[in-house]
Amino acid sequence: MNTGNEDKYWFVFISGSLLLEKTDETYSVPVSDTPPTKVHEWTYIQHLPSIDGKECMAYTINTPSESLINGKYVTVGLRASFKLIPIIFYNMAGKASELLYWDQSTKYCGVCGAPTKRMTNISKKCTHCGKEIWPQVAPAVIVRIRQKDSSGKERILLVHARNFKSNFYGLVAGFVETGESLEETIQREVKEETSLTIKNIKYFGSQSWPYPSGIMIAFTADYDSGELLLQEEELSYGGWFEPDNMPQIPDKASIARRLIDDWIDNLKS
Numbered sequence: 001m002n003t004g005n006e007d008k009y010w011f012v013f014i015s016g017s018l019l020l021e022k023t024d025e026t027y028s029v030p031v032s033d034t035p036p037t038k039v040h041e042w043t044y045i046q047h048l049p050s051i052d053g054k055e056c057m058a059y060t061i062n063t064p065s066e067s068l069i070n071g072k073y074v075t076v077g078l079r080a081s082f083k084l085i086p087i088i089f090y091n092m093a094g095k096a097s098e099l100l101y102w103d104q105s106t107k108y109c110g111v112c113g114a115p116t117k118r119m120t121n122i123s124k125k126c127t128h129c130g131k132e133i134w135p136q137v138a139p140a141v142i143v144r145i146r147q148k149d150s151s152g153k154e155r156i157l158l159v160h161a162r163n164f165k166s167n168f169y170g171l172v173a174g175f176v177e178t179g180e181s182l183e184e185t186i187q188r189e190v191k192e193e194t195s196l197t198i199k200n201i202k203y204f205g206s207q208s209w210p211y212p213s214g215i216m217i218a219f220t221a222d223y224d225s226g227e228l229l230l231q232e233e234e235l236s237y238g239g240w241f242e243p244d245n246m247p248q249i250p251d252k253a254s255i256a257r258r259l260i261d262d263w264i265d266n267l268k269s
């Protein structure tokens with residue numbers, strides 16, 4: 001029974017970074033009955049599903065409170081937290097981040113401009129025209145394209161996008177546009193970015209991608225035709241890679257990495 005002062009997990013975002021408690025070299029999501037930082041009376045506290053019977057709460061603040069300075073807490077980027085905390089907490093932090101982003105971007109009705117009002121943990125309503133507002137998820141696709149060279153050896157297409165922060169190579173990906181099926185998005189993105197056509201498009205899996213609120217839907221495909229010609233505004237490098245000459249690839253937080261690892265594992269077996 002909820003007595004009102006039970007321990008809860010707190011997913012706190014400070015200027016976009018996640019607050020974690022640091023004990024020696026271990027990081028964890030803060031657990032306490034009250035918020036681990038100072039909150040304003042107008043700070044919205046988002047309720048989330050529970051983990052191991054403990055309630056989960058989330059909020060965002062913009063200035064670090066004094067308690068951060070004593071070394072008990074650190075802030076890390078959401079993506080970086082993948083390596084520091086168990087996956088169940090990373091996933092919940094992603095959900096928290098999406099809901100807080102949604103809360104901040106729906107203070108006013110998109111139809112008439114009047115203020116919106118909270119109805120439930122995941123819905124609001126316009127105070128003037130009554131429009132109901134729920135969190136939106138933006139779908140994007142990602143595809144692993146396989147080709148066999150003249151000797152029958154398999155290789156895959158890896159590209160380096162100009163907006164990648166580091167040196168790693170990834171897979172062709174892009175947002176679904178209005179009116180498209182997922183298969184059409186893949187064909188269009190691959191054609192636009194590499195001028196290739198592909199065949200045998202098959203579903204692989206999907207992953208919530210809370211940057212800021214997406215879902216990444218992954219596919220595998222085979223090369224069909226065309227000469228590799230990169231779209232220069234989006235891609236700076238790209239090419240076909242065999243398992244023994246792989247460049248730096250994305251970290252394990254991404255489904256891109258799962259697609260690449262799956263290909264390498266299947267070649268070995």
Ligand SMILES: [Zn+2]
Pocket residue numbers: 109110111112113114126127128129130131
């Ligand atoms: Zn309205």
